Amino acid sequence: MQKLFFNTNGESRDQLRHFVTKLFNSVSHVKYLTISEYGLKFLTHQDHFLKSLSPFYNLIHLEVTTAASHNGGGFHDEVILPCWTVETLFKFLHVSPNLESLIFADGFCDYEAYPSYDWSLDLIPHCLLQHLKSIEFRGCFWNQAEKDLVRLILKNAKVLQTVRITISGQSSYFSKKSNYKKKVLNEIALFPRGSVDCVLHVS
Incomplete structure (x- = not known):
């Protein structure tokens, strides 16, 4: 699996643009890719x-991670994905039309931190509508942004x-609830479905 992580040393904006374009284009042939939030930000x-x-x-297959998760970060190091990650990711997926599997390796921040973000159908690329077969959310806090x-x-x-x-062990909302799986499944059961064959797994 190809991984894209970034470390720049004060390059100018034009140099950075050229570097990012060259790097992404050099791996455009891959089948499996892991990209950090910094990669998307660049x-x-x-x-x-x-x-x-x-x-x-x-x-x-694409996996999206935080930079902190690759540096031994934990909950107190804010191992969460900022909400803008999704918008940039969905734009990137317009050039990835055959994606079948998507993993968000870390939970998302809540709208309380980024109240202007509102997921909409306009963001969703064609591949997620017509080709995506599997999606995984790890380390969820099951906050409103994730829901x-x-x-x-x-x-x-x-x-x-x-x-x-997968619900994060650091989720205070579920820390004292032994029936959290049932609660999450009950909530998701009320969500509309585009695929009648979709199977849910909560842990």
Whole structure:
């Protein structure tokens, strides 16, 4: 699996744009890719970055992580994905039309920190609607940001087969609830489904 992590040393904006474009295009042939939030953030340094990227036609599995999770970070090091990650990721997936499997390796921050973010169907690329078969959310806190994202994907992914949700051990909401799996499943059962074959797993 190809992994994209970044470490820059004061490059100018133009140099950074060139570096990011060159690096992404050099791995556009891969089938499996892991990318950190920093990798996605560097894409945003380019205006209309989709125009400069080669299509990732072979990419079928993508994992998105925080930078902290690769540096031994824990809950107190804020091992969470900022909400803007999803918007940038979905833009990137417009050049990854055949993606079948997507993993969010860390939970998301809540809207209380980023109240302007609102997931919408306009964000979702074609591959998630027509090709995505499996999606996994690890380290969830099951906050409103995460619930809304799961709801949006469940409603619109047409061939989705498996959804896996792992609740973080640091989630204070569930720390004293022995029946948290049932509670989460009961909530998700009320979400509209784009795929009647989708199976949910909560742990």
